[in-house]
Amino acid sequence: MTSEDTTTAEFTPGVRIPLIGLGTWPLTGEDAAAAVAQAIRNGYRHIDTAENYANEAAVGEGIRRSGIDRGLLFLTTKFNTEWHGRDKVRAAFGHAVKRLGTDYLDLFLVHWPNPAQGRFVEACEGLQRLVDEGSIRAWGVSNFKPAHLELLAGAGLQVPLNQVQIDPEHGQPGQLAYHRDHGILTAAYSPLGRNGAFLGHPAITGPARDLGKTPAQVVLRWHVQHGRVAIPKSANPERQRENLDVYSFSLSAKQVAAVDALDTGAPPRLDSDTFFH
Ligand code: NDP
Numbered sequence: 001m002t003s004e005d006t007t008t009a010e011f012t013p014g015v016r017i018p019l020i021g022l023g024t025w026p027l028t029g030e031d032a033a034a035a036v037a038q039a040i041r042n043g044y045r046h047i048d049t050a051e052n053y054a055n056e057a058a059v060g061e062g063i064r065r066s067g068i069d070r071g072l073l074f075l076t077t078k079f080n081t082e083w084h085g086r087d088k089v090r091a092a093f094g095h096a097v098k099r100l101g102t103d104y105l106d107l108f109l110v111h112w113p114n115p116a117q118g119r120f121v122e123a124c125e126g127l128q129r130l131v132d133e134g135s136i137r138a139w140g141v142s143n144f145k146p147a148h149l150e151l152l153a154g155a156g157l158q159v160p161l162n163q164v165q166i167d168p169e170h171g172q173p174g175q176l177a178y179h180r181d182h183g184i185l186t187a188a189y190s191p192l193g194r195n196g197a198f199l200g201h202p203a204i205t206g207p208a209r210d211l212g213k214t215p216a217q218v219v220l221r222w223h224v225q226h227g228r229v230a231i232p233k234s235a236n237p238e239r240q241r242e243n244l245d246v247y248s249f250s251l252s253a254k255q256v257a258a259v260d261a262l263d264t265g266a267p268p269r270l271d272s273d274t275f276f277h
Pocket of ligand 1: 022023024025026048049111142143163164188189190191192193194195214216217231232233234235236239240242243
């Protein structure tokens, strides 16, 4: 892949992540395995799962069922806060790869900071060791506010990626500015606002009509044009294909600004200073 590739981003030296990935929550069991296998056949090369979704084994089954060469796939999982600790992270890795039926991860994320427990710096140090040993290709965090990221910076840790809730109504400009200023790639979860009402807003339906695309495609294109990763979940084959097909058109600067203007200033659904698992 070359640096001109606009469907992926290099977020840590030598590692590129496909900008569109398949979200897998709340799929479990056969539903998850079937959705993952179908998504890979539909062209997805990036799958997002987590220990907490209780679907890693099913995701692994879907990957095997698709027949894809593991090396062509970008696989992300996340671990719970019980594993925060330099050595505990290695144990979390061992459990995750066993459930997934693989021997390495492309990206391993601290799912929630749990600041009251106060051990996320150690968790990230453990992750960096896994990178150094070659067990994982990259590490990152999820749901980390700037204050949490500051503590990591203070410990000398350069965070490659933070997965946070971003959609047109949850623009989180302060969070995104911090990421931009510190070279952290943003991955947007719930990128469609869980089929949010904003998909019916003229700032989105207008460009959709003019471009012959769906509202979801306009929103995912908006994420991608901002240089973000987005991981929409769909178990539906048409919507899976639709969500991946965001590279054959572009939004004008004015159209992007109109979607930006839908931001309500609302905080994410869950407050990561208090919520964790
Ligand atoms: P999304 O914004 O991805 O919305 C998913 C919903 O939108 C589903 O109901 C889906 O239904 C529907 N949908 C998908 N595509 C379309 C489309 N083209 N048009 C209309 N509706 C559509 O929300 P999620 O909360 O699921 O977020 C995505 C992923 O992010 C999760 O699956 C998970 O992997 C991750 N995540 C991470 C979190 C974290 O703490 N790090 C927290 C929450 C989520 P259908 O399946 O029927 O198409």
